[in-house]
Amino acid sequence: MLDHLNQESKNTVTVIGAGVAGMSAACALAEAGLRVQLAERRGYLGGRASSYLHPGVNEVIDNCQHVLFGCCTNLIGFYRRIGVADRIHWTTEMTMIEPGGRRSSLGPSWLPAPLHGMPKLLFAHAFSVADKIALARAFSALMQPVPADSTETLGAWLKRHSQTQGALNRFWRLVIASALNADIDSIALQYAAKVIRELFMNSAEAGSMGMSTVPLSELYAGAQAFLEQRGSSVLLNTNVDSAKWDEESSQWTLGTRADALTSDFVVLALPFEATAKLLPKMPPAEGADLLARQLQCHENWPICSVHLWFDREITDLDHAVLLDREIHWLYNKSRLQPWRKLTGSYVELVISASRAFAALTREQAIELAVKELGEFFPAVREAHLEKAALIKEMRATFAVPPGIDASRPTALSPWPNCFLAGDWTATGWPSTMESGARSGHLAAEAICESIGEARSILNPDLRPRGLMRLLA
Secondary structure (H helix, E strand, O other): OHHHHHHHHOOEEEEEOOEHHHHHHHHHHHHOOOEEEEEOOOOOOEOOOOEEEEOOOOEEEEOOOOEEEOOOHHHHHHHHHOOOHHHEEEEOOEEEEOOOOOEEEEOOOOOOOOOOOHHHHHOOOOOOHHHHHHHHHHHHHOOOOOOOOOOOEHHHHHHHOOOOHHHHHHHHHHHHHHHHOOOHHHOEHHHHHHHHHHHHHOOHHHHOEEEEOOOHHHHOHHHHHHHHHOOOEEEOOOOOOEEEEEOOOOEEEEEOOOOOEEEOEEEEEOOHHHHHHHHHHOOOOOOHHHHHHHHHOOOEEEEEEEEEEEOOOOOOOOEEEEOOOOOOEEEEHHHHOHHHOOOOEEEEEEEEOOHHHHOOOHHHHHHHHHHHHHHHOOHHHHOOEEEEEEEEEEEEEEOOOOOHHHHOOOOEOOOOOEEEEOOOOOOOOOOOHHHHHHHHHHHHHHHHHHOOOOOOOOOOOOOOOOOHHHHO
16 A cells, blocks of 8 residues: 555656657656656657568568767666667777778777877778878867857868868768768768767777667667566557646646546657647747747758668678768678578668658669679679668758757756757757767756756766877
């Protein structure tokens, strides 16, 4: 009886949206002792970072390959919280391949940060001497902080710093623009500088890359178990289409097609376009119009992925950066996910920030991808393609042009006991899973503070190492 009373006396929270932002908020709040109900309109967790059984190939695939880096402290913290950190494969090496097969390797050395990546860059065949000098010049310039009021794009800055065509095409347009999933002329310099510092300058640990060894939805099943073990719940196939605030009882009532959900607090952990769609169904509030205008300032960029199954192994690499072609990244799922026990091989090719590729038909996209893949790996030409799938995530990420921070609200919303989360909110990070996890933790911190139980939930950034400790 006492346990029942204790359960009823807990503050209750409804988190709307079970992407990375919603899951991280829900799990942090449940750990803090609140009773959480995590509502998701789909039948699975993960949002844009999820997996499903593709009916065309009868395989469980991710909607797109998602990676994390050592600097993603809040995403890593979320994984540790739900007990799945051991399902991430980590590497510090990046193999770049030119058409024809010549390889270059980037990665850390024994030198202190920020010089740890310099030896391999100097020996990389993918870059000419002029390219290497240009990149070194750009990296040196980025040691200085970018002014907070800068309105310069990455493209304009690169032109001003005399980057060679090779450096532009094989590093800035591929590695950095892919990380931010936008064209270099659409990226605010501040965010490009952040990526450079975190991935290539602060430390070897910060730049290490992690990939899930299991399908993403399986990875996030740990979140559901974590919540249920703490008296909270996950409500799948639950679409919240209205919200009412009762001033007298200080409670929210959320409308769904089934039963209404009630709670003391609400976290709107939705993509910006879904948040905008829900706003007209929210109660009138001062500041709601400003939030609506902020949401209108965001736009999406697509990411496409081509999944290919061959009757034989086509490469011994786990992953690679593919140069000078439409396809950008290769992930060898046969090696990264050995539990599949395939007799042949399964690879995923990722094409970032390419609206032209996204406009291709399925047949055109797959034909182009296989043709180009054969230019890097000759075994493809002899292999039999057993099946293939094309995934177009048209709303994969939000853009980060100059001035976008003015349209990124904090976790505080215009409504009482209602908080915002999502990678598009004011996290200081671009559109990444790390930004989503940070937003969830910030929203959870805000709720805990509002009930007089302030606690630190946001995981601190990795500290710079080596010489970067003096230069940061």
